[in-house]
Amino acid sequence: MPKTIGSYSTSDLSRKSGDVIAEALRRPVTITQRNKPRLVLLNIEDYERLMKRSDRRTARTIETMPNELFAEFENAVEAYAGEDASGR
Structure with a gap:
């Protein structure tokens, strides 16, 4: 991969950290x-x-879902199931 403007190696980061930081303050810098x-x-x-x-x-997952959200989910499933049963 050719070195481009705004791209430094990890060795450059060690040796020229001031330059790398100065450039990163102006625009994103890639570290390779x-x-x-x-x-x-x-x-x-x-x-x-x-x-x-x-x-x-x-x-x-359902196991990690907050109780309030689980109750909302459960009510929505029950409402859907009720609509489905009455529509048949």
Whole structure:
């Protein structure tokens, strides 16, 4: 992988941390290890903007579902089953 602007190796990060940080304050920087991208270093404003736009939903199982959500789910299933039975 050719080195591009905004891309540094882990060795560069060790030797030139000041330069890498200075660039990361201006734009995201890719950190490579063995010529493969491994990390991205970015300023806090970019990080916060990305986090605000991210989907914070999580996958759960019935066993780990909060009680309030489980009750809502159970009521919805019962209502659906009641509609299905009355529609036949």
